[in-house]
Amino acid sequence: MTESLNPAPLTRQQTLERLRGDPSISVLIIGAGINGAGLFRDLALQGVDTLIVDKQDFCAGASAAPSRLIHGGLKYLETGEFRLVAQSTRERNLLLRNAPHVVHPLRTAMPTHSWWGGIWPSIQRFFRRPAKIDDRGILISEVGLTLYDFFGRHFRSMPRHSVMLGRKVHRSLPDIRRDVRALHTYYDAAISQAERLGFELIDDGCRTHRGAMALNHVNLVGADGEAVMFEDEKGGAFTVKPQLIINAGGAWIDEINRQLGRETRHIGGTKGGHLIIDVPAIRRQLDGRMIYFGTPDGRICLIYPFMNHVLVGATDIRCTEPDQAVCDDDERDYMLEAVRYLFPGVAIGPEQVRYRYSGVRPLPRSDAADPGQISRDHAIVEDRIHDWPVLSLVGGKWTTFRGFAEEVADDVLARLGRRREIDTRQLAIGGGRDYPRDAASREAWLSRVTALCEGDRQRAITLLDRYGTRGEAVGRHCARMSAEGVNRQRPLASLADYRVGEIDFVCRFERVEHLADVLFRRLPIALSGQLDSAVIDEVATLCGAALGWAETLRREEIDAVYEIATRQHGVTLTSGQENSTISTQESTS
Secondary structure (H helix, E strand, O other), X not given: OOOOOOOOOOOHHHHHHHHHHOOEEEEEEEOOOHHXXXXXXXXXXXXOOEEEEOOOOOOOOHHHOOOOEEOOOHHHHHHOOHHHHHHHHHHHHHHHHHOOOOEEEEEEXXXXXXXXXXXXXXXXXXXXXXXXXXXXXXXXXXXXXXXXHHHOOOOOOOOOOEEEEOHHHHHHOOOOOOOOOEEEEEEEEEEOOHHHHHHHHHHHHHHHOOOEEEEOOEEEEEEOOOOEEEEEOOOOEEEEEEEEEEEOOHHHHHHHHHHHOOOOOOEOOEEEEEEEEOOHHHHHHHOOOEEEEEOOOOOEEEEEEEOOEEEEEOOOEEOOOHHHOOOOHHHHHHHHHHHHHHOOOOOOOHHHEEEEEEEEEOOEOOOOOOHHHOXXXXXXXXXXXXXXXXXXXXXXXXXXXXXXXXXXXXXXXHHHOOOOOOOOOOOOOHHHOOOOOXXXXXXXXXXXXXXXXXXXXXXXXXXXXXXXXXXXXXHHHHHHHHHOOOOOOOEOOOOOOOEHHHHHHHHHHOOOOOHHHHHHHHOOOOOOOOOOHHHHHHHHHHHHHHHOOOHHHHHHHHHHHHHHHHHHHOEEOOOOOOOOOOEEOOOOO
């Protein structure tokens, strides 16, 4: 059985009216990060009436702040988590098939400094004893990557690992440390627009089943044993009467349970900070590769090309206040020092940081001295709150969200006395549906969409890269509006790679409530380092036209984006200066 998509899911207003008329629902999911979004889609595919809500936007918390890797978890082999590695590599391979518009193979290089380094610490870690590994030698790396290839054999779509020795290493990476003796190369994957995939899961669910509803930007007020109370940002109240509650709140799980009526201590999150830096010398040498390397203090860091810049990550710091999580100056300096350690001949400083972000991983509470040793596996924890079973989704990661959703959905279906109708293992997501996989089908798609783009083939390529096959709907929307006498094919004055009609499409059809939803999540404008005052002002004007904002509201939305850029991403924008550009500053947090 395959799913069918309803082209017109319920709007926000229709959803609120429906809930106010009949608050009964089978499943309530609180939290629309990747765990909640994946489960929502799976339950919708099975025909279960489900409501998902979030106090922020869809995928606005830690799900918008990953290392943007879809990976098997090579380091989990050191702790003997073979089941997690097997699941992760299988899910990685499935995502390469199901979301080819945003998930792409990533050639990965791992430098080694000796033949025998890391053997004894690796043995200690395997038996869950504390040990610092500052050098994974050639031998232990070969053993680990051979196992990694074995676990990734199911649905394989990428080559096995290889090794480069001696002078070839330094011809490939001229500025890398001179003591690097070998470079192991293997393949994982990266996700270019994680936030977009999260939205597409929500959108797929709403289009699949009319009983599947989604609301962003609503606040949980509490519960009285009969109903769960919410309030939207405009002050409108509504209640929900679910049979079952899923707490997918990530780092906020314990806070959500407290608001529902029970104190829990399930989460012991850690903060992961990342940088987007402008360093052309390193980007050229990377040649499309990620380098996965150890630092002298035993941490693992990564660096790879990302949207014309370089992404560096990640820190791993305990954090008990997820609302206050930012990538601070100490984290920035630590990651820059890690890059200088790997490439000692390349000058790099804070002024080259174009963007930074941080999120709190929803890891299980643990007394482990090293946060890096806390398992990234997932678990379902059940509590009884009032008369509801409340299932808290603890842990997990982007790579394994589908498998985690499948486990939880099967549990929910059993509780509801229903059976699974659709298997999601090889089911395309969003713009990955009907994606052109060979030259002939790609050419046919591009030819069709080029006609919608006034003969601009490069524009059609951009739409495919940015939206997958959903790009055809974007192109058709722009063409239709142009035919009506409004030039929606016009490039933005501040962003030549975007079109007026494209912003209009996103605002009207992708559940946008705020300017930040567009700039930080639906589109990779901020993430790609293109956010400046002129961009914010122009996009705000287009959003306001699409969503009916008064000028006062438009200015409020602009001010909110300035605050987010400054507090969460370490950049400063000068309010009111339309032609000023974004500049990297010391964090004002």
